[in-house]
Amino acid sequence: MDAPFEIDHRNVLHGWAHAPGPGRHRRGAQPETAVTGLRFAFYGRTSTAEFQDPATSRAWQREMAESVIAGHGVIAGEFFDVGCSRRVPWMRRPRAAALLEQAHGAARGFDAVVVGEFERGFTDRQFHEVAALLDVHGVAVWLPETAGPVDLADPDHRVLMQVLAAQSQREVLRSRHRTLAAMTAQTVEQGRFLGGRPPYGYRLVDAGPHPNRAHAAWGRRRQRLDPDPVTARHVRWIFAERLAGRSTAGIARELNERGVPCPSAADPGRNRHRSGQAWNLRSVAVILANPRYTGRAVWRRNQSATPGEGRRMVPAEWAISASSAHPALVTEADFVAVQQIRAARMTDDGVIRGYQLAGLIRCGLCGRLMDAHWVNGRAGYRCRHGHHSARPAPPDRPGNLYVREDHLLVELAQRWKVDGNNSASPASGVTAHLRSRNMVVVHDRTGWRVVARDDL
Structure with missing residues (x-):
């Protein structure tokens, strides 16, 4: 007896739908014929893998590309970038860079490039730059917006490319503004945890x-920071030691001697890019500079200015929650005091130079904190207005500003009537007075004035 016919139940409906028969052909569809002609390289892109489905995004972009080249050729190669912003140049996108590299080769496998949507591939002047690189090798770019190859010698195409570039750039700026505004409001008004790794000493609950x-209906939950029962005490100890005047190097050294796991060793799953070997100066300094240990939600401490680059925002530009968002590991007053501490450095002869007003004097000309500076056997402070010896000084830069610490301490002590009777010394009395009131001394060439930090 013959073996029974085995049906592939997964493909029965698909096979039936495409089999010949009445009512199973699309109206107007023509019999399939072999398509010959140009070989196309398809390029597509999706910004994120976390918030977009790369498979879905690739599918609709490729469908658009195939509709453009229908009857003119077939896609012979595919280059699809995942996790790349459109602002990133093509040479810095992995798959786009590979496409350009193959275009330069003598044995490339395509004759033209097709993009599923202009905004998926380009922004600003990127199209002109890429098209120029490909044109050298006789490779044209096809777009749905032009229903075929782009001809930059055609005035209409040139105008269209300019409009599309401006529209793409406008969408980037609008999306960025909306996102920044929304995340700022979520931080300030709601104290929301906006994602990322929890700081050392905290866990997510x-x-x-x-x-x-809508997200709640799908089962998504909010998260917030909560003190980690193992590592929170180490954070409190780090701040206490720093407030006692200990250097970051000394703190890191004792943590290593005591065998305390460093942040990347305590949470290796979220720190795969770290060695996890030991504490160092930077790991301690990062903890001491993190304002979230005060219990406030803080966002936008760093801002990406251009792709691959960024700048550290000044505290006045941070988004800080209006109220406590999670349990604090350090008081706000202690955190601020730690930011004003500058460790004394040991000279070659073993002498430690002390600066009583370190972190408390600002330049009245440029607004920067003045650097502690030892000159002629005395403590002082100077400001070079951002200049350093690694680059030439601009001709319009103001001259360096200097102030002697001993003279300034005497004047401040006289102003507040600080003497050795009510403090350990006039210097410590002046320092304590400034720190307790969150004030700084602003100095310029005409003199000094005391200003609250919040007024700067």
């Missing part, structure tokens, strides 16, 4: 349903 009702 459930904070209830997601505030967006």
